[in-house]
Amino acid sequence: MVYIDSLKGVQTVSAWPLWTQPAPPPPVHPPFKIRECGDKGLGMFALRRIPRGDVIVSQRPLLFSHPCLHVHADQTVSAFYESALAGLSSDTQSAFNSLRNAQLETEDVSRIRGIVLTNALGTQLPPPHDPTANYNAVFTSLCRANHDCSPNAHYSFSAETFTGRLTALRAIQAGEEITIGYTDIEFPRAQRRQVLATKFNFDCGCETCCLPPKKASESDTRRAAIAAFLIRLNELNADIAEEAEPLFPEGATLARASELLRWAEGERLVEAAYKLTMTAVGLALKEHNMSEAIRLTLRAINYLRAEEGNDSPHFAWFAREAGLSPEQMATKLDSSDEEMMGPNLNA
Template sequence: MAPNSDDVGKDVAALKISDEPEKPRADSAAAASTAPEKGDPNISANHMGGDMWVVKPVPGAGYGAVALRKIARGERIMADKPLFVVPTTVNDVKTMSQIIALGLKKASKDQAREFLTLDNAHKANGPLVGTASTNVHPMGGGGATEAGLFLAACRINHACVPNAQNKWRKDLGRMTVHAARDIAAGEEITLTYLPALFPWAERQTILKKHFGFLCACATCSLPAGEKRDASDKRRKDINELDEKLGDGKRIVKHAEAMLHDAWRKLRLLQEEGITDAWVSRAYHDAFQIAIANGDQARAKVFAERDYEATVACEGKDSPEAAQTMDWVKYPKGHPLYSGKLQWKQGVDKIPKDLSAEEFEKWLFKLPPEGLAK
């Protein structure tokens, strides 16, 4: 964020993907090598971690949240209430400072003091706005109009292939964080601060500008050359496929090509090690393609996979998961369903005796020889 930016509100919440789009971070091996220990009692997040995680110093990144035991994919790591909320539409530092000061007045003295000990990557904007810009999370997906300061969630450091997913749960009034894959005891819990899958050079520029650090996560530590280029290309391809899959005009005319795009996107996510909300989004795309073409059998399978991925990242109690379960039970209920279209078939047509490989070929309408990636 530029010093004294006239677009403070936007900048405060511009980054950190929350509700949409690892390998251990390079330094999480170091975290793993130290025996789990009690965190700093002055860090309020430590009252929330129980036997699951603790906030403690991590090499090269200040404090971070570190798993005290294995955390299985889908386990809820935290459900954090905001200390204060700021609008993302306020455009000047002075007004934003006043809003934060008011918010802090309502907090306990210890919490207000703790807020002022957090990282500030924008010192030119003063302690309140600078610290908030470095630590708030948007409350909702792209275009969120509010951002919150969550004293536990803000301790989670960034990785470009994170092992956890955050989600603003309006229904609970809390920011939840779930394990997006199994996290080993001693491993650091990570989220992505980035709203899209940028290539390496762009990631470094954005993270330095908005959060004041150069990323050395496992993905960023890939050696320059073949491996880094391959990761950059995967990210570029995923973004392009994501855009193509969002083009509703292709959904009937180019249905099969779109289903193949969904397959490619899922393969690339897997190769990149991405297990967070990108996966449910890809299965949701595939579900929409199937149901918009009248295929309830494939739609049901895609909805089941979307449900599994949504529950893992948001919890069983998430309203989105409940909505997805409705499509699992009754795919025809989706507004895009038309019984007249080219792929019309009922849920009874889900094949039962195929090998896993053959089932995937059936599901994504792949040719017998498979698809070029």
């Protein structure tokens, strides 16, 4: 692993105590294999059924870099990457070089830089660094996950253990491709496709992008409404204290949040469904509808474990409060009445 920014950056990162700690162990029997899948190149496919919330893969980055490199005036960004990579072990170099480069090679974008641009996922640094600053990380198998506009896996990065991982957002069936979202999947089709074409150089042919015109237009209307609501929610709550009451968009009601939640579930937008469920809990409390608040809280816990994983400390806390182990809680949530717990979002 190498950190590319400046000499000072390399020194800071080399001194991190976490390098003396082993990385969290990945699943003992990886539940996926990487294989060719047509025009997309390689992809990740489930070897067996992967339950919601299970960790699919967990690994430290192969390469980690600041998105704005401080290079000398007489050096290009591409040359900087070349010299940094040359300092790595030959195994790491060949793992890096085997990754896909979907960028057109130009004077500015060498093959190595193209690999970073094609594969980079967002990471943050551990304290005392700014937790909101985003860095680029490139991983070996984790970067083989292709994009889908209704993905079944969630990428997250732990700054504390410096590990990236994928968890199953819903149960993934054996043979199914494991996918993540490269862009804001709540946006309508044209906007998503434009970002994917410009940034990643491909035309998305996922199921949602290939819907017939009437269904595509319904999907766009629903996604645009979900996106507008979530953007406003983010804006309102960006600067409020953690313990403060959340603020809701103007005119938001439990009925409206529940409608958007149903749409998000219909669109298989699990991450949006989680945020909308949390918002609906807040609105149910505001409207003194306690039975709905409890029903929605259970639904939110089910979504939380999908994103944070079945080993999430938050999920373990909820399970403990219910007098259950996390495994018992997960089984109960999965087997409970769908209306109560939210659909399993299986095909």
